[in-house]
Amino acid sequence: MPEIIEVELYRIAASATIGRRILAVDAPDAWYLKRGVSMNALVSALRGRVVDAARRHGKLLLLDLVGAASAPGAPGASVTAGAVDDGDAVTLGLRFGMTGRLIVDGIAPITELAYGSSRAERSWERFALRFDGGGSLMISDPRRLGGVELDPDEGDLGPDAYGLTAPQLAHALAGSHAPLKARLMDQTRIAGLGNLLTDEILWRAGLDPARPAGSLEGRERARLARAVTSALADLSARGGSHTGDLQSARQRGGRCPRDGTPLQRRTVAGRTTYSCPRHQR
DNA sequence: ATTGTGGCCTGCCCGC
DNA sequence: TGCGGGCAGGCCACAA
Numbered sequence: 001m002p003e004i005i006e007v008e009l010y011r012i013a014a015s016a017t018i019g020r021r022i023l024a025v026d027a028p029d030a031w032y033l034k035r036g037v038s039m040n041a042l043v044s045a046l047r048g049r050v051v052d053a054a055r056r057h058g059k060l061l062l063l064d065l066v067g068a069a070s071a072p073g074a075p076g077a078s079v080t081a082g083a084v085d086d087g088d089a090v091t092l093g094l095r096f097g098m099t100g101r102l103i104v105d106g107i108a109p110i111t112e113l114a115y116g117s118s119r120a121e122r123s124w125e126r127f128a129l130r131f132d133g134g135g136s137l138m139i140s141d142p143r144r145l146g147g148v149e150l151d152p153d154e155g156d157l158g159p160d161a162y163g164l165t166a167p168q169l170a171h172a173l174a175g176s177h178a179p180l181k182a183r184l185m186d187q188t189r190i191a192g193l194g195n196l197l198t199d200e201i202l203w204r205a206g207l208d209p210a211r212p213a214g215s216l217e218g219r220e221r222a223r224l225a226r227a228v229t230s231a232l233a234d235l236s237a238r239g240g241s242h243t244g245d246l247q248s249a250r251q252r253g254g255r256c257p258r259d260g261t262p263l264q265r266r267t268v269a270g271r272t273t274y275s276c277p278r279h280q281r
Numbered sequence: 282a283t284t285g286t287g288g289c290c291t292g293c294c295c296g297c
Numbered sequence: 298t299g300c301g302g303g304c305a306g307g308c309c310a311c312a313a
Contacts, residue, residue: 002307031290059307097290098306119292143291145307178284187308195306270286271306286312294304 002096003241004161004192005232006110007059010094010102013109014054014061017129017137021050022065026128026138027148034095034147045090045150046129052089058157058191061094061102063137093152094127097145105135110240161192162232166225173213173221180216181209182269193228195271200235200244201227203258208280209268250274 002010025043027033033042049065056062066089094102101108103120120140127148128138139146159168172189173180183189184198193201202209205227207220216224235243245257254263256276264277 095307097308099290099292141290143289143305145290147308176283182284185307272304284313287310289307289309292305295302297300 002059002098002100002110003194003197004056004059005197005236005241007056007061007096007192008162008236009109010061010096011054011056013102013104013107014063014137016104017051017063017131017135018054019051020131020133020135021067022046022048022129023132024130026125026130029126029144032126032139032141032144032147034149035152037148037150042148042150046092049090056160057154058160058187059095059194060152060154060157060191061096062152062154063092063094065090065092091151093149094139095146095148096139097141097143097147099143100126100139100141100146103136103138103140105137108140157187157191158189159191161190161197161228164190164225164228166222169225169228170221173216176213178213179209179268180207180211180213181271181273183213185269185271194241195273196241196244196247196250197231197235199250199274200241200246201231202280203244203246203256203274203276204231206279206281209273209275210266211281246274 025046027039027042030039033039046065048068050067051063052066053064055064101110124140124142126139126141126144126146128136130136158172173183176183181198181202184193184201185195205224207224231244235241249255249257249263252265254274255261256263256278259276259278261276261278263274266273
């Protein structure tokens with residue numbers, strides 16, 4: 001599924017659209033538009049603008065759009081509050097849920113997606129930008145778990161998992177009685193970690209996912225910080241969050257790749273969790 | 282405030 | 298061979 005690693009690849013792909021002007025917006029699925037944005041409002045807010053930047057915060061992909069939006073088409077169109085848009089920059093937020101794929105100019109940066117399908121069905125196309133001079137940026141999402149929103153509140157997100165510092169990690173865990181895994185996946189505390197990455201990180205760190213987050217000692221926090229860094233670096237280099245050392249054993253009957261112990265399968269933080277009862281304490 | 286739970290979405294896989 | 302139930306997890310609303 002798209003976790004921070006995949007969304008970073010999406011960001012790189014999306015950066016190819018920088019400088020292009022939006023000619024048309026396809027939003028065939030109203031359910032895919034979040035935070036109460038109507039199709040009409042979204043289209044008129046985006047059309048005519050130019051992509052200025054492609055950013056990422058955690059699993060949220062952000063497109064900064066500048067330039068005047070298209071003038072309200074029909075005479076008498078209701079734009080009572082619309083004057084705010086004119087000339088102001090807007091930011092388009094794209095979320096991919098578990099099965100969302102980004103396709104830029106017809107090319108998907110990620111072809112194989114854990115739990116997703118690699119097929120291309122027209123009916124799965126939930127949102128697209130068509131650019132002046134050709135080319136497009138499109139989201140294909142079979143399960144409709146992703147979504148699009150205008151001017152997302154980035155303040156709701158914790159520090160990005162890439163480049164997370166030890167003090168930031170310590171702050172994210174301090175004083176919490178929630179399971180360690182829940183805290184790591186809480187996007188308001190740390191942005192970007194999903195289920196697979198979190199299992200991999202805790203396995204590398206040798207920490208029980210169910211441990212109260214605030215119970216870690218200094219050495220354990222240091223180990224966890226190193227595991228976050230190493231897991232992100234290794235799995236990014238390998239090309240995805242599904243390439244972890246634990247991944248092949250992450251199934252019923254799987255054994256710990258480190259010590260051969262049968263892995264424990266349980267629900268922690270509401271998610272299916274695999275861990276080694278021997279070396280994760 | 283913090284933590285936990287259930288539901289949403291739907292393709293796919295397993296067992297009968 | 299077809300069918301139905303369970304499963305996957307990011308995110309959100311809501312409960313305790």
